[in-house]
Amino acid sequence: MQIDQHSLIQAANHYANRQDSFASGKAQICLNLATTLDQYGGFVSEKQANFATNLIKWSIPHQAQVVRPIALPKLYALVKNQNLTLHLGQCKLVLFGSGVVGVVNPVFGMGTYGVINADGILSKLAKCPDSVVAILKDVEVRGLDAVKEIGRATGRCSVCSRTLTDPKSIELGIGSTCIKRFANYREPSLFV
Numbered sequence: 001m002q003i004d005q006h007s008l009i010q011a012a013n014h015y016a017n018r019q020d021s022f023a024s025g026k027a028q029i030c031l032n033l034a035t036t037l038d039q040y041g042g043f044v045s046e047k048q049a050n051f052a053t054n055l056i057k058w059s060i061p062h063q064a065q066v067v068r069p070i071a072l073p074k075l076y077a078l079v080k081n082q083n084l085t086l087h088l089g090q091c092k093l094v095l096f097g098s099g100v101v102g103v104v105n106p107v108f109g110m111g112t113y114g115v116i117n118a119d120g121i122l123s124k125l126a127k128c129p130d131s132v133v134a135i136l137k138d139v140e141v142r143g144l145d146a147v148k149e150i151g152r153a154t155g156r157c158s159v160c161s162r163t164l165t166d167p168k169s170i171e172l173g174i175g176s177t178c179i180k181r182f183a184n185y186r187e188p189s190l191f192v
C-alpha cells in the first residue's frame, strides 16, 4: 500500500464524508500525518507509519455488494393486465393504485414483503423469506399453471382465497367465478 501525501489526503476526504463514529476525527489525523510527511519526509516511528497505512486501508469504502435484481416482468403483467389479486399460499399479490404490485403477507396487517415495479423488478424487504421469492420465480416461469397448482395445494381459490368446493374448481385451483377473469388472458405471448 502506497503511503504518501496524496493517499493520506484522499483518506481524509473519505473520512470527512462519512457520518459514522469510526470516521469521527480521522480526517484531521490523516491531514496531520500528511503534513508530517511533507515536513519531515517520513514518519517519526514505525508505529506511526503503520497507523498511517491502516488509516488509508480503513478509509477505502467497502465494495458495494452486488445484488442481482430479481426480474418478474411476466408476473407483474399477469397481475396488472388482469387487474388481479393473487393468493399464492405464503404471500398475496396486490395491485396498488400507484401501479406497483405489492407482495404482502396473506394475513391482514402482517406487513409487506416487497414490491414489483412497472419494469417487473422486485424490491424485497429484509423480512421477505426466500420461500416467497421462490414462489414468485416459479409463477414467473410457469405462469397460470403455477398459480393453479398453488390453489390445488391449498384448496383455496388462488384469486379470491375462498375455499374451493366443487370438483371442477378444486381441480383447477381457481373458483368458477374467478376463472372468468382469465377469459381474455393470452398465455402464449406472456409465458413462452
Ligand SMILES: [Zn+2]
Binding pocket: 157, 158, 159, 160, 161, 162, 174, 175, 177, 178
Ligand atoms: Zn375465487
